[in-house]
Amino acid sequence: MTDWDIAELGPHDRQAVTDACRLADAILGRGMFAAEQVLEDLRGGKLLFLTAYAGEPSALVGMATARVLDDDGYRELVAPMPPGTLPAAPPSAGDRRIGRLNAMAVTAPMRGRGLGSALAAYRTEWLRERCTEAYVISWLHNGQGRSDGLLQALGWRPVTVLHDYWLPATTTGDHSCPQCGRPCHCPSLLLRLSGH
Numbered sequence: 001m002t003d004w005d006i007a008e009l010g011p012h013d014r015q016a017v018t019d020a021c022r023l024a025d026a027i028l029g030r031g032m033f034a035a036e037q038v039l040e041d042l043r044g045g046k047l048l049f050l051t052a053y054a055g056e057p058s059a060l061v062g063m064a065t066a067r068v069l070d071d072d073g074y075r076e077l078v079a080p081m082p083p084g085t086l087p088a089a090p091p092s093a094g095d096r097r098i099g100r101l102n103a104m105a106v107t108a109p110m111r112g113r114g115l116g117s118a119l120a121a122y123r124t125e126w127l128r129e130r131c132t133e134a135y136v137i138s139w140l141h142n143g144q145g146r147s148d149g150l151l152q153a154l155g156w157r158p159v160t161v162l163h164d165y166w167l168p169a170t171t172t173g174d175h176s177c178p179q180c181g182r183p184c185h186c187p188s189l190l191l192r193l194s195g196h
């Protein structure tokens with residue numbers, strides 16, 4: 001039995017998107033999402049934005065996203081990696097539909113009960129239906145509550161450990177790491193999901 005509800009947000013859920021962006025800022029670091037950009041992406045239909053609620057009265061306890069990448073999104077994914085880690089050719093150059101799990105955060109008191117796995121399973125299925133392959137950069141922070149184990153349990157396979165993946169985002173970009181601030185030197189694990 002689960003003690004949470006998962007909702008798929010749409011372009012009219014302005015307040016819920018704003019609250020979820022605030023949750024992401026608190027857990028994943030400032031500047032990860034901008035609500036206006038999220039609403040615009042939801043209108044485009046290529047973004048999956050999930051929120052999870054629990055308790056009485058119901059409170060936001062988790063958020064997670066996934067998207068089908070256009071060429072710019074793929075370039076953004078690959079740019080901070082050492083050359084050759086993933087093919088440089090964008091999806092439009094071949095018959096590839098590439099997906100990405102972007103972010104996942106669960107409030108500390110709710111962790112370890114399966115909510116993160118449920119959010120990851122929902123998004124994995126969504127990507128499997130739409131993509132020929134998908135990627136995720138799992139944050140290897142040194143605290144409790146990492147995503148690499150539960151992702152592997154869902155069929156995601158490790159590709160390589162990346163160093164300083166978030167260095168550009170935390171120097172020239174707006175992002176700030178909750179662990180190291182700016183700049184971020186956390187390692188991360190690149191994982192891959194094969195589509196149908």
Ligand SMILES: CC(C)(COP(=O)(O)OP(=O)(O)OC[C@H]1O[C@@H](n2cnc3c(N)ncnc32)[C@H](O)[C@@H]1OP(=O)(O)O)[C@@H](O)C(=O)NCCC(=O)NCCS
Nearest residue numbers: 105106111112113114115116117138139145146147149150
């Ligand atoms: C990563 C995160 C979203 C996971 O959320 P969660 O709700 O704790 O996830 P789950 O409960 O499904 O899984 C966590 C662990 O508990 C285990 N677990 C799940 N349900 C369980 C249960 N009923 N009983 C015992 N263990 C359980 C899982 O197997 C998993 O173990 P693992 O880490 O060894 O693989 C959360 O820890 C978080 O927000 N972390 C900080 C931000 C972060 O790192 N986000 C990911 C960025 S890539």
